[in-house]
Amino acid sequence: MSERKNELFIYNSLSGQKEKFVPIHKNFVGLYVCGPTVYSNVHLGNCRTFMSFDLVYRYLLHLGYKVRYVRNITDVGHLESDGDTGEDKIAKRARLEQLEPMEIVQEYTIDFHDVLNEFNNLPPSIEPTATGHIIEQIEMIKEIISNGYAYEVNGSVYFDVLKFNEKFPYGELSGRKIEDLISGSRDLDGQEEKRNSLDFALWKNASSEHIMKWPSPWGIGFPGWHLECSAMSTKYLGDHFDIHGGGMDLKFPHHECEIAQGCASTGKSPVNYWMHGNMLTLNGRKMSKSTGNSILPKEMFAGTNDQLEKAYSPSVVRFFTMQAHYRSTLDFTSEALNASEKGFERLMDAVSLLPKLNSSESSSIDVQALIATFYTAMNDDFNAPILVANLFDAVKFINSVNDGKATVSASDLSLLTKEIQAFVFNVLGLKLSEKIEESKLEPVMDLVLELRQQARANKDWTTSDQIRDGLANAGITVKDGKDGSVWR
RNA sequence: GGUCUCGUGGCCGAGCGGUUAGGCAGCGGUCUGCAAAACCGUCUACAACGGUUCGAAUCCGUUCGAGACCUCCA
Numbered sequence: 001m002s003e004r005k006n007e008l009f010i011y012n013s014l015s016g017q018k019e020k021f022v023p024i025h026k027n028f029v030g031l032y033v034c035g036p037t038v039y040s041n042v043h044l045g046n047c048r049t050f051m052s053f054d055l056v057y058r059y060l061l062h063l064g065y066k067v068r069y070v071r072n073i074t075d076v077g078h079l080e081s082d083g084d085t086g087e088d089k090i091a092k093r094a095r096l097e098q099l100e101p102m103e104i105v106q107e108y109t110i111d112f113h114d115v116l117n118e119f120n121n122l123p124p125s126i127e128p129t130a131t132g133h134i135i136e137q138i139e140m141i142k143e144i145i146s147n148g149y150a151y152e153v154n155g156s157v158y159f160d161v162l163k164f165n166e167k168f169p170y171g172e173l174s175g176r177k178i179e180d181l182i183s184g185s186r187d188l189d190g191q192e193e194k195r196n197s198l199d200f201a202l203w204k205n206a207s208s209e210h211i212m213k214w215p216s217p218w219g220i221g222f223p224g225w226h227l228e229c230s231a232m233s234t235k236y237l238g239d240h241f242d243i244h245g246g247g248m249d250l251k252f253p254h255h256e257c258e259i260a261q262g263c264a265s266t267g268k269s270p271v272n273y274w275m276h277g278n279m280l281t282l283n284g285r286k287m288s289k290s291t292g293n294s295i296l297p298k299e300m301f302a303g304t305n306d307q308l309e310k311a312y313s314p315s316v317v318r319f320f321t322m323q324a325h326y327r328s329t330l331d332f333t334s335e336a337l338n339a340s341e342k343g344f345e346r347l348m349d350a351v352s353l354l355p356k357l358n359s360s361e362s363s364s365i366d367v368q369a370l371i372a373t374f375y376t377a378m379n380d381d382f383n384a385p386i387l388v389a390n391l392f393d394a395v396k397f398i399n400s401v402n403d404g405k406a407t408v409s410a411s412d413l414s415l416l417t418k419e420i421q422a423f424v425f426n427v428l429g430l431k432l433s434e435k436i437e438e439s440k441l442e443p444v445m446d447l448v449l450e451l452r453q454q455a456r457a458n459k460d461w462t463t464s465d466q467i468r469d470g471l472a473n474a475g476i477t478v479k480d481g482k483d484g485s486v487w488r
Numbered sequence: 489g490g491u492c493u494c495g496u497g498g499c500c501g502a503g504c505g506g507u508u509a510g511g512c513a514g515c516g517g518u519c520u521g522c523a524a525a526a527c528c529g530u531c532u533a534c535a536a537c538g539g540u541u542c543g544a545a546u547c548c549g550u551u552c553g554a555g556a557c558c559u560c561c562a
Contacts, residue, residue, distance in 0.1 A: 036562075049562035080560065089560075174557075180490060181558075225560090247562030252491095277562070278493095284554070288561060323511070324501060329494080329555075336500040339512030346511085349525085385502050389510035399526055403519090461521060468523080479525045486525090 005063045007379045010243070011327060013251065013274040014173055018381055023242050024272065029060050029067045030241035032233040032271075034250055035127070037074040038108035039089040042115050043294035044317070044332065045280040045287030049247045051318060051429075052277040052326035054121040056245065058427050059378050070236045071124040073112075075105040076131050076212050077204075077223045088222065091211050101212050105129075115297045118314040120429045126236050130228035134214045137223045137231040140265050141202045141216075149264035153193040155205030155219035159260060161198040168263045170198075173274060174252035200257055202227050226257035233270065234262070244271040248278050249286075277326045282307065284331065295332070309334040312341065315431050319344040322384040322428050343392075348432055349488070350395040351424055353402055354417045360407035365397055367412040371419045378427065387423065394420055449478070449485050 008021040023029050033053045036042055053071075060067045080087045087095075094101040113123075130137075141157055144150040149164045150157050161170055165178050181198055201224035206213035213220050233241065239262065246255060255274065262270030279286045287294040295305050303311030320340035324330040370393060377386035394416070400406035408416065424430050448467060455463035468478050471487065478487050 034562075037560085042562085046562045052562090078560075174491085176491065176558080183490075248556070249561055252557060253559095279556075279562075281555080286556070286561090290561060320500085328501080331500075333500075336512085339500060341512090343511040346525095383502080385510075389502070392510055396527085403527060405527065456521080459521070465522080472524095477524070480520070480523085481525080 004375050004379065005065070007375070008063065009379060009381055010273050010275065011381045012272075013276045014271075016175075019273070021273065023065070024240065027064070027066060029065045029243065030237035031057060031060070031067055031069045031243045031245070032229070032237055032241065033069070033071045033124070033244075034229055034246035034254070035072040035074065036108075036112055037078045037089055038105050038112060039078075039093045040108060040289060041296055041298075042108075042112050043287055043289060043296055044300065045282075045294060046247075047115060047119055047297060047317075048280040048321050048330065049277040050116055050121055051119055051321050053245045053275075054119075054429060055322070055326070055384060055427070056243070056275070056382055057122060057124075058429055059382060062422060062427050068126070068237060069122075069124040070126045070128065070233060072229060072232050073105075073109055073127060073129045074225070074228065075109075075129045076101070077228060078225045088210075088212060094211065118297065118301070119318050120314065120431055122429075128232045128236065130223065130232075131212075133228065133232050133235065134223065136235050137227050138203075138216050140227065140231050140234070140261065143265040144202065144261065147264055147267075149260075150202055151195065152218050155221060156193060156201060157203040157218055158194050158199040159202055159257070159264070160195060161200070161260070162196050164260055164264055168260070170260055171252075171256060173256050173259055176252065176256075200224060200226060200253065202261075226254055227261060229254075230258050230261040230265070230270070233258075234266075239266040240268055240270060241272070243273045243275060245275040245277065248276045251276055278329045280321075281329050281331045287332070307334070309338070312337050316341045316344050319347075319388075319428070319430055322430075323388055325381075325383060325385055327381075344430070347388075347391060347395055347424070348430070350398040351420060352432065353398055354413075354420060357398065357401050357408065357413060359410040359413045361409065362407060363409045363412045364406045367408065367416050370394055370397070371416065374419065374423050384428065387428070391420070391423065445476075445487055449487065452478075453484065 006020075009018045010021045011017065012019045031053075033050070036046060050071075057067060057069050076088060076090060078089045080089050080092055090101050090104050093099075093104050097104065116123075141150065144159065145152070145157065148160075150159050152158075162178075164170055170178055171181060178198075182196070203216060203218055203223055204221050205219055206221045210222070213222050233244070244255070244258075259269055259271070262268070281287065282293050282295065285291070285293050295307060297314075297317075299305035300308065300312055300317060301314065303309075316337065317340075320337055321330060323340060323343075370390070373390040373393070374387055377383045377390055380386070397406060397408075401408050448471070452464050452467040455461075455467070471478055476487050478485050
């Protein structure tokens, strides 16, 4: 599939248009995605972003790229509020729960991994933590200071945005003009140390009661939030790499600051392609921890949230997110989920049918052309909804072959099977619905269906319906086809 | 207040200058002991008003509505 690599286009937030993807090093891709701050449980909105980039990662792998995927864990330095006076989020949580900060970090890191694993996200190649890279962050601050783009005040170091803007465009990514930013910024407490309110902290002096702190050339303190991503992406991907992703809400100021830090320390912009995933909305509003407008994955799998009619499996939720483009907002409702669940089952039924199909002399449709549409969709900025629509064309074809209303040649069948399985399982990351002890159940079901078939042959509908209803109560659906019955 | 995005049929959601997106739901058939599934057919669209164009959901303008960012958030 290597020739298909040359046809991938990615929407670059920096330029505002789709650009042909050309990696810095042939066949290799460096991908960095901003991870979570582990001070509470991840909600569904967070998960959508990580699923979006999981799709990107998976498709790049499918195209044959060797991808180094780095996604951080923020375990220090993320302040609770603006003005750089707020408490560290993790430290605050630790104080409230009377725990060590690292106990908080551990608890929610495990939760994060569990949930992403449920959604069948591939783990990143490297998952660095901010606290594990204090030295790298200090080194980067030193470089920025020596290049003249940062200054120290009372043991804290701030990035000098106005000075930086003289040489580099600040606000390029988010499309902001520095004058607007200056006039639009509010006066907040605790900013006396800064030369300008736009300046952001690279290092913060820690008060004596502060729990998480480290020694530095400027005294005891802790790193600013924006710095960790710059330090860790540089360490593992170099000072210039291919793709940087994250949620739309990180575009400003976080990613803007990352660009500034990169330029200020190395003289060049750190990233070629910036990608931003859009938000998941609930009741028309962004899902958000701080406003409480969110649903937790565990509530979803258990069906315990009042906003949901019932429980939904991780694969259904994943399929639901894949039916919308990653750059569009997606509205979350039980009704939409129900529709996705039905569609998901139909897709998976067809996929399971694939190996059981009989081949013919020739194919009644152009199978190669059908497969090509899968690539066309994904090459157009990872357009998963189009891919899904095209897969449903394949579903129709598969069912028609199964009904004897269409034909497929042996070679086309093996090709189609290979590609569909690749796109459904490897690219979209969907899984067949979790079946209960299928290996043990299989012979039992064969026996039960055989008995029912005998009853049907004798026109003993009472017995046959009794078996069908009984199985339905056990969560097993029986479908009667021309060539006998199947169950699922 | 500033910057920006969006407004598609009952619901979710693609498309972004000329073709049926797709899924779910609905309706009519085929099949079936019945049901389910599957298949075939079918109905609802592009917020409003102007403009550009041979042609606009798609480009431009205005209005209305919703949302995001500007402050922690994926």
